[in-house]
Amino acid sequence: METKVLDIAKIGDPVLRSKTKLIPLKKIKSFKVQNLINNMIATMHAVNGAGLAANQVFEPYRLCVLEVLESERYKHLEEIPLKILINPKITIKNKTSTFDSYEGCLSVPNLRGKVKRYSSISVEYYDREGLFIKEDVSGLNAIVYQHEIDHLDGFLFTDKVYNNNTLVTYENYLKYFQDQYHKELNNFINDFE
Secondary structure (H helix, E strand, O other), rough: OOOOOOOOOOOHHHHHHHOEEEOHHHHOOOOOHHHHHHOOOOOOOOOOOOEEEEEHHHHOEHHHEEEEOOOOOOOOOOOEEEEEEEEEEEOOOOOEEEEEEEEEOEEEEEEEEEEEEEEEEEEEEEOOOOOEEEEEEEEEHHHHHHHHHHHHOOOOOOHHEEEEEHOOOOHHHHHHHHHHHHHHHHHHHHOOO
C-alpha cells in the first residue's frame, strides 16, 4: 500500500467546521480506512505535526492520529507513541483542574494562542485493528488529545482562545513568549505532581 502526503485544509474551509461521522466498526479494517490512516500518518510526519484529524485532510470521519517524539517543537511534551484513534470520546475527569496551553495548528498556519485545557481526561477509542481502548491521560499530553478530538467536533483552537491578546505569529511566540510559557508549564507540572 503506497502512502502519500495529503493536502491540509486551512481555516475558513467548511470541512473544518463539520462534525465528523463515526466509522462503522466493520469498516475499520477496510482498504479505504487503512489507506487513509497510512496517508494521515505520512502527512503528519511530513509536516512535523503532533496530531492530525481526518477532516483536516478533507475526510469526514471520526479518526485522528497522534505521535509526539523528541522534537524541538514539542520539547514541553512527553513522548506519545503513534496512536490511531477511531471514534474517540473524551470524558473530563476533573473539571476544575485546567492549565493554559499555547497552541498552534496545521490548519491555522503561523498562529499561536492560549487555550484552557483540562489536565486529567479519559479517552475511549478503537485502534486500527478494531480493538477498544480506554486510557487515562493527564498532564501536558492531554493537550494533544483534546486538540485533535476538538477538530473532529468541528472546533479549531482559535475558538477556544480565551484572550485574543495571546494570539501571536509563530516567530513572535518563539521570540517573546516561549521561554515564559515553558516556565509556566514547569510550575504546572510541579504543582500537578
